[in-house]
Amino acid sequence: MTKRTDLLTGLPVTADGTGPPRERADAARNRARVLAAAEELFAAGDPAEVTMEDIAKAAGIGRGTLYRRYPDRASIARALLDEHERALQHEILRGAPPLGPDESDPAERLAAFYAAMVDLLERHVHLLLGAETGSARYRTGAYGFWFTHVRVLAADRPDPEALADTLLAPLAPEVYRRQREQGISPDRIKNGLTALARGVLAGDRPKSPE
Amino acid sequence: MTKRTDLLTGLPVTADGTGPPRERADAARNRARVLAAAEELFAAGDPAEVTMEDIAKAAGIGRGTLYRRYPDRASIARALLDEHERALQHEILRGAPPLGPDESDPAERLAAFYAAMVDLLERHVHLLLGAETGSARYRTGAYGFWFTHVRVLAADRPDPEALADTLLAPLAPEVYRRQREQGISPDRIKNGLTALARGVLAGDRPKSPE
DNA sequence: CCATCAAGTGGACACAACGTCCACTTAGCC
C-alpha cells in the first residue's frame, strides 16, 4: 500500500498531482481504435442501431475493454462530438459578431447561432443522434450551454426561461434528420430558423411594456 | 367456405360486411384489461421503462395474448391516445374559431392550436411519451395531420414546408416534459408558444414581397 | 343442450443486447 511514493512530493507515483494516473500505450491505441470504429459505424447506418458489441468487434477489442472506458454508446458519440461543440461554444463566447458577443441585436445573434448549429448538425447528425436520442439530450452539458445562451438572448422578452427550450426544440437532431429526409436543404432550414429568430426576438416588445 | 351465411342478410356471419369478423367476448374483455393496465403503468413511471411483460402481467394475461393484438408498447399508447387526438382534429376541421376554420388570422389559429396541444400534452404526456419516443413521432398518422395543418397556416410565408416541422418541434413530448420538470407551468408554455406563433406568422411578410 | 371449431390463450423457447466479473496478459518502471 505505502509502497512507492514520489521522493520529492510524497505523493503516490501513480497519481502525479496534475491528474489521474497516465494512460498506458496499449490503452491509448485501443481508445483511438474505438473512436475511429464508432465514427464509421454511426455514419454508416442508424446510430440508434449500433450496439456496443458492434463497436467492440469493429475496433477489434473485447466487450470488457470497451466498457472499461465507455459505459454506453452515447458516451462514445459525445467523445467524438466534444471538440466540435467546444469550438462552437468558443465562437459564441469569444468569436466575432454576429455569432459572438458585442452584437447589439439578439435576433441576429440567435439567427447566427441557428445557422451555426445547422452547420454542426449537417456535419454530425449521426453523432448527435448517437449521443442525444430522445430525452438524453437534456442531460448533456452541451444542452445546458445552448440553453443559457438562448435564455440570455431572450432576456428582454416576457419569459426567457420558457422560451429557451421552445427555441431550442427545432435543433433536436431528430427534427433535423426528419427535415433532411423530407428533402429540405440546410439552407432552407436556416432560412426558416432565421424567420423564427427575427419573428420572436426582433422588434421592441420589452419585458414589461412601460 | 360457403358454409354459413346470415339468414336475413345473406352475408357471411364471420364477415358482416361492415368490418372484420366479430371479436369474441373474452378477447374484448382482455383488450379492455390491457388498455386499463397500460394506462396506469404509463402514468405511474417513465413510459419508456414500461415493458410488454409488465403490461401483460398487470393485465393478468399471457405475453402471447398481448402480442396478438399489439405488436409493441407504442401501439398500445396510440390506441389510448386515439380518441383524444381525433377530438382535437375534429375541432380543427369543424370546430369554432380561432381553433377551427373561418378565422382569417393564421397567427391566431396557430396560437390556438398550440394552446390546444398544450392541453393535450398536459393531460396525456405519459401516453405521448409511450407512443412517440424519438423519431417514431414522425411515423404516426397524427403527426401528418398536425404537419398539414401548420403548413397550411404558414402558406403565405416563404417556405411553409420547412417551417412546419420547425414550428411543431416545440410540441415534442420530450420537450414538454422537460419544461414541466423545469417547473414551467402550462400557461407559461402557452404564452411562449403564442409569442412564437405571432412572431412568425403575424404581420404582413407575404410569400413574394411585391 | 350438445357438438363443433375457429378464435383466442399463455407459457415455453430462441434470440439479442446489456453490463459485470475475473483470470490472464502486458507495458512501464526499478
Add this chain to the structure above:
DNA sequence: GGCTAAGTGGACGTTGTGTCCACTTGATGG
C-alpha cells in the same frame, strides 16, 4: 529481467423481445 498495476477479453447471468404451438373456450347451428 522481475514486479506490479493497468489493461484485456470472453464467459456469464439478466432482462426484454417476439414467435410458436398445443391447449382452452366462446359462439353457433343442429
